Amino acid sequence: MNKKQKRWRNRILIALAIFAAIFALEETGTLTALFGTPGDVYASFVLFLIPYLIAGYDVLYKAWRNIRRGQAFDEAFLMTVATIGAFAMVLFPETEPHMAEGAAVMLFYQVGELFQSYAVGQSRKSISAMMDIAPDYANIEQDGQLVEVDPDEVQVGDIIVVKPGERVPIDGIVTEGVSQLDTAALTGESVPRHVEPGADIISGCINMTGILHIRTTKPFGESTVSRILELVENASEKKARTENFITRFARVYTPIVTISAVVLAVVPPILGMGAWSDWILRGLTFLVVSCPCALVISVPLSFFGGIGGASKLGILVKGSNYLELLSKVDTVVFDKTGTLTNGTFNVVAIHPEAGVDPDYVLSHAAYAEAFSDHPIAVSIREAYSGEIDQARIADAHEESGHGVSAQVDEHVVMVGNDKLMAEHGVDWHDCELTGTILHVTVDDTYVGHIVIADVVKDDAAQTIRDLHAAGVAKCVMLTGDRRDVAEAVGKQLGLDEVHAQLLPADKVSAVERLLNLERGDAKLAFVGDGINDAPVLMRADVGIAMGAMGSDAAIEAADVVLMDDKPSKISLAIRIARKTMRIVWQNIIFALAVKIGILVLAALGIANMWLAVFGDVGVAMIAILNAMRAMRVKGV
Numbered sequence: 001m002n003k004k005q006k007r008w009r010n011r012i013l014i015a016l017a018i019f020a021a022i023f024a025l026e027e028t029g030t031l032t033a034l035f036g037t038p039g040d041v042y043a044s045f046v047l048f049l050i051p052y053l054i055a056g057y058d059v060l061y062k063a064w065r066n067i068r069r070g071q072a073f074d075e076a077f078l079m080t081v082a083t084i085g086a087f088a089m090v091l092f093p094e095t096e097p098h099m100a101e102g103a104a105v106m107l108f109y110q111v112g113e114l115f116q117s118y119a120v121g122q123s124r125k126s127i128s129a130m131m132d133i134a135p136d137y138a139n140i141e142q143d144g145q146l147v148e149v150d151p152d153e154v155q156v157g158d159i160i161v162v163k164p165g166e167r168v169p170i171d172g173i174v175t176e177g178v179s180q181l182d183t184a185a186l187t188g189e190s191v192p193r194h195v196e197p198g199a200d201i202i203s204g205c206i207n208m209t210g211i212l213h214i215r216t217t218k219p220f221g222e223s224t225v226s227r228i229l230e231l232v233e234n235a236s237e238k239k240a241r242t243e244n245f246i247t248r249f250a251r252v253y254t255p256i257v258t259i260s261a262v263v264l265a266v267v268p269p270i271l272g273m274g275a276w277s278d279w280i281l282r283g284l285t286f287l288v289v290s291c292p293c294a295l296v297i298s299v300p301l302s303f304f305g306g307i308g309g310a311s312k313l314g315i316l317v318k319g320s321n322y323l324e325l326l327s328k329v330d331t332v333v334f335d336k337t338g339t340l341t342n343g344t345f346n347v348v349a350i351h352p353e354a355g356v357d358p359d360y361v362l363s364h365a366a367y368a369e370a371f372s373d374h375p376i377a378v379s380i381r382e383a384y385s386g387e388i389d390q391a392r393i394a395d396a397h398e399e400s401g402h403g404v405s406a407q408v409d410e411h412v413v414m415v416g417n418d419k420l421m422a423e424h425g426v427d428w429h430d431c432e433l434t435g436t437i438l439h440v441t442v443d444d445t446y447v448g449h450i451v452i453a454d455v456v457k458d459d460a461a462q463t464i465r466d467l468h469a470a471g472v473a474k475c476v477m478l479t480g481d482r483r484d485v486a487e488a489v490g491k492q493l494g495l496d497e498v499h500a501q502l503l504p505a506d507k508v509s510a511v512e513r514l515l516n517l518e519r520g521d522a523k524l525a526f527v528g529d530g531i532n533d534a535p536v537l538m539r540a541d542v543g544i545a546m547g548a549m550g551s552d553a554a555i556e557a558a559d560v561v562l563m564d565d566k567p568s569k570i571s572l573a574i575r576i577a578r579k580t581m582r583i584v585w586q587n588i589i590f591a592l593a594v595k596i597g598i599l600v601l602a603a604l605g606i607a608n609m610w611l612a613v614f615g616d617v618g619v620a621m622i623a624i625l626n627a628m629r630a631m632r633v634k635g636v
Contacts, residue, residue, distance in 0.1 A: 005114065005117055008110075008114050008117070009114060011054060011055065012055055012107065012110050012111060012114060014051075014054060015051040015052075015054040015055035015107055015110075016051070016055075016107060018050055018051040018054070019048070019051040019100075019103055019104070019107060022044070022047045022048055022050075022051070022100075023100055025047075026040075026044055026100065031043050031044055031047075041090060041097050042090070044097060044099050044100075045087065045090050045097070045099050048087075048099040048100055048102070048103040049087070049099075049103075051103050051107065052083065052087070052102065052103040052106050052107075055103075055106050055107045055110045056079070056083070056106035056107075056109070056110060059076050059079055059080060059106065059109070059110070060080055062076040063076040063077045063079070063080035063081075064080075075254075075291045075292065075296070077254075077258075078254070078257075078258065078287050078288070078290065078291045079105065079106065079109050079288075079291065081258075081284075081287055082102075082105060082284045082285075082287040082288045082612075083102040083103075083105050083106045084102070085102075085280065085283075085284040085287075086098040086099065086101050086102030086105065086284055086609060087099055087102045089277065089280070089281060089284075092275075092276070092277035092280075098281065098609060101608075101609035101610060101613075102609075104609075104610070104613060105288055105609065105612070105613050105616075108613050108617040109291075109616065109617055111617065112616075112617040112620045112621050112624075115621055115624060135151055135166075135167045135168075135169035135203070135204075137149060137150065137151065137169070138150075138151045138153075138154050138160045138169040138170060138220075139160055139161040139162065139163065139166075140154065140158065140159075140160060140161070141159065141161055146161055146163075151169045151170055151220040152219075152220050152221065154169070154170055154216055154219075154220060155216070155219070156216055156217065156218060156219055157215060157216060158215070158216050159175065159213055159214065159215055159216075160172070160213075160214050160216060161211065161212070161213055161214075162207045162211070162212045162214060163207065163211055164179070164207055164208060164209055164210065164211065165206070165207065165208075166206070166207055167203070167204060167205065167206055167207075168181070168201055168202070168203050168204065168205045168206075168207060168212075168214065169203055169220065169223075170203050170214075170216045170218065170219075170220050170223045171200075171201065171202050171203050171216065171217055171218045171223045171224055172200075172201055172214035172215050172216040172217050172218075173198065173199070173200055173201065173214065173215050173217060174195050174196060174197050174198065174199045174201055174212055174213070174214055175197060175213045175214065175215050176197060176212070176213035177196075177197070177210050177211050177212040177213055178194075178195070178196045178197075178209075178210050179194075179195055179207050179208060179209045179210035179211075179212050180192035180193065180194055180195075180208040180209050181193045181194075181195055181201070181205040181206065181207060181208065182205060182206040182208055183205050183564075192208055193205070195212070200217075201214055202223075202224040203220075203223040203224050203226075204224055249292075249295070253290075253292055254290075254292060257286070257287070257290035257599075258287070258290075260286065260290075261283040261284070261286040261287045261290070262283065264279065264282055264283045264286055264603055265279050265280045265282065265283025265284070266279070266283075278605065281609075282602055282603060282605050284609070285602040285607055285608065285609055285611075285612045286599060286602045286603060286612075288609065288612035288613065288615070288616055289595055289598045289599050289602055289607070289612045289615035289616055290595065290599060291616045291620075295587070295588060295591050295592075295623075297620065297623070297624060297627075298587040298591070298620070298623035298624050298626070298627040299584055299587060299588065299627075300320070301624060301627040301628070301630075302580055302583045302584045302587065302626075302627040302630045303320035303323060303324075303580060303584070303630075304320075304630075305580070305627060305628060305629075305630030305631040306320075306323050306576055306577065306579070306580030306583075306630040306631075307319075307320065307323060308631055309576060309630060309631045309632065310323075310573060310576050313569065313572065314562065314563035314564045314569065315560065315561075315562060315563070315569055315572065315573045315576070316560065316561040316563060317559070317560050317573070317577075318558075318559050318560065318561075319559075322542060322559040322560060323576075323577045323580055323581075324577070324581060325523050325541055325542045325559075326523075326525065326542050326560065326573060326574055326577035327574070327577035327578045327580070327581040328521055328522060328523040329472060329522070329523045329524070329525045329541075329542060329574055330471075330472060330473050330474070330519065330522030330523060330524070331472070331473060331474045331475075331476065331514055331522070331523075331524045331525070332467055332472055332474070332475050332476070332524075332525050332526075332527065332570065333476045333477075333478060333510075333511060333514060333524060333525070333526045333527070333536075333540065334475070334476065334477045334478070334495075334526075334527045334528075334567070335477075335478060335479065335507075335526075335527065335528035335529065335533050336454075336477055336478075336479035336481055336486060336489060337454060337479065337481065337529075338528075338529040338546060338565075339527055339528055339529050339546060339567060340456060340457060340460045340463075340477065340489065340493065340567060341454040341455060341456050341457060341460070341489065342454060342455050342456075342457055343454065343529070344375070344379070344454065344455075345375050345376055345378070345379040345436070345452050345453070345454060346379055346383070346452070346453065346454075346455050347362070347379055347380060347383035347450055347451070347452060348433070348435060348451050348452070348453045348455070349431075349433055349450070349451040350362055350448065350449075350450050350451075351429075351431060351448050351449050351450075351451070352447060352448035353446060353447055353448050356447050356448055358448070360447065361440050361447050361448040361449075361450065362380070362383060362384050362450065363384060363386060364408060364411075364413045364415075364440060364442055364447070365380050365384075365413075365415045365438065365440050365450055366380050366381050366383075366384035366386075366388060367388060367392065367393055367406065367408045367413065368393075368396065368404050368405065368406040368408065368413040368414070368415045368440075369381060369404055369415060370388050370390060370393055370396065370406070371390075371393070371396050371406075372398060372404055376436060376438070376452050377404070379452055380415075380438070380450065380452075392408055392409050393406050393407070393408055394406070394407040395407045399416065399420060399423075402416045402417060402419050402420040402423065403415050403416015403417060403420040403438070403439075404416065411442050411443050412442070412443055412444070413440070413441070413442055414426075414439075414440070414441045414444075415438050415439070415440050416438065416439060417437065417438070417439070418430075418437070418439065420439070421439050421441070421446075424441070424444060425444075426439070426441050426444060426446050427446060428446055428449070429446075429449065431449060431451055433451045433453075434453065434484055434485050434488035435451045435452055435453030435454075435485065436451070436452040436453065437449050437450075437451060437452075438450045438451075438452060453485075454481075454485075456489060456492060456493065457566070457567060459566055459567060459568040460493055460567055461492065461493050461494065462568055463567040463568045463570060463571060464493050464494050464495060465494065466568065466571035467570065467571050467574070468494075469571075470571050470574055470575060470578075472571075472574070473522075474496045474497065474514075475494075475495050475496050475497075476495065476496060476497040476498070476499070476510075476514065477489065477490055477493075477495050477497070477498045477499070478499050478502055478506075478507045478510050478511075478536075479498075479499070479500055479501075479502065480500075480501060480502050480503065481500060481501070482500065482501065483500040483501055485500075486498050486499075486500035486501075487500070504533075504535055504536070505535075507533070507535075507536045508535050508536050508539050511524065511526060511536050511539050511540055512539065515539075515540075515541070523541035523542060524540050524541045524542070525540060525541065525542040525543070525544055525570075526539075526540035526542075526543055526544065527544040527545075527546075527567065527570060528543075528544075528545065528546070529545060529546035529565070533545075533557075534556070534557040535557075537557040537558050538557045542559050542560060543557055543558040543559045543560070544558055544559070544560045544561075544562065544570060544573070545557070545558030545560070545561050545562070546562055546565040560573060579629075579630065580630045583626055583627060583629055583630050586626060587623040587626055587627060590619070590622070590623065590626075591619050591620075591623055594615060594619050595615055595619065598611060598612065598614075598615035599615075
């Protein structure tokens, strides 16, 4: 609780104490004994005015200020008119005094407002925690000393130094040092990440152990931490359709109920249907109940809680409108490389000829690929555990689209596809495994082949199962990869449809076809990571980007960003969205049902001012408590 809230709380406590004391004096007949009748009524009027003004002077001021600005119809106006009206009932001696109810309405309204302020503050904590990831400085080494500079002053390519306990200020590559990184603020993962020279590193992480030297790859304004802060800050500006409806509803609803209360208070006594005091009291009760606080506060609070809860788990939703759309997702379309797979080539199998050692095949392939920077060559060198002595290599060259050849010691080694083998008249064997097949020859003798494949992510298969379990009707994969590779991945993961060998424009067309097949209010989500996914991310109802390794263009185009690149977070995001929408509609239905019921009772003269207090403050507090459940996302 901040200082403002503490002062507010103390003011309410003082008013409540005074109110309780005066109420006790009135109920025990002490005021009547002291002032007689009707002096006790006027004494009660003056005394109850004290806690009323202590608790509600700011509400009265707000109502007066809004009236002067021509913005009269809000909850402050309703509370002011209703409570002043309750005190004004003292002008009708034939009715019971209602000063206690007037003061109580203002007190409990302020209690509800304070509770609401606290609830909003709690829901903002997870968002505020994200704001703490912004570093205040970066360390630059000058003349052997570390100098703190503004991160904005660091240029791309500069070397920064991050000491243990400090946050990484800018994205870059580790050039020196080994350490563990705490990425919890970004990804929601509690397990530290190990980094060493050559590792990519993103801003916002906390360096836990060793000193790191990092060569920056982006300016501060384009780094991960800056993008996250921008997403979080702008999230509240993009409102859901339900949220916008409630805002518009309140603007129309408030004037209507105010006019209805006036009609209820004035028309029946004019028509001779009863005393003025009775109908005015009904009108005032009607006003108290009609305050739309429960709806106006609890609905946006529910969305804010859902967005904040998701951010704790490394799921950044750019606005409540996308949370609402996510709750209706019926079809999820995936890119393959970097989304369902790791996006990096790995040696998955070595199949030597009879009598040949697998290490012999791999070592000769690694030497032949020693000077290539192709991803396949890199994966072979990484799979080879030995040191490559480049002095043993001569006459290395690439044959475009076919492979490489090199002289290793006294032997000519070739590594490549079936075209390379056919060109040199070498008999080769096909492989039952799916992937890129690299055949290896030594002095034109076939010694075996190596299978290179993009490995499926550990949680990809579980993601598809979870999505189906969550009610997603169709999981589809779109990829530019070969059909046999795509179909093998699709079969392994249990996908419903696989479309392969697609260009970026083909992916957009495929998504448009799927959009045309959508049923009713169902929505389509596309999940991707690459720059060529940006057009289809924007075309889908909901675009979801892999944020840790994804391209800037994909993250910019997406509506939801997964900071740890785990596809399993997709089903979690959908469950959070659906829980949030359930809470929103629970609050809307509950608040309207109770209010309509009490409004009818107030119009019939059955509901008194105390029941009206519950209809306003009580319903608002229950709705706010329910809305705060959206922040709890553990287990969803």
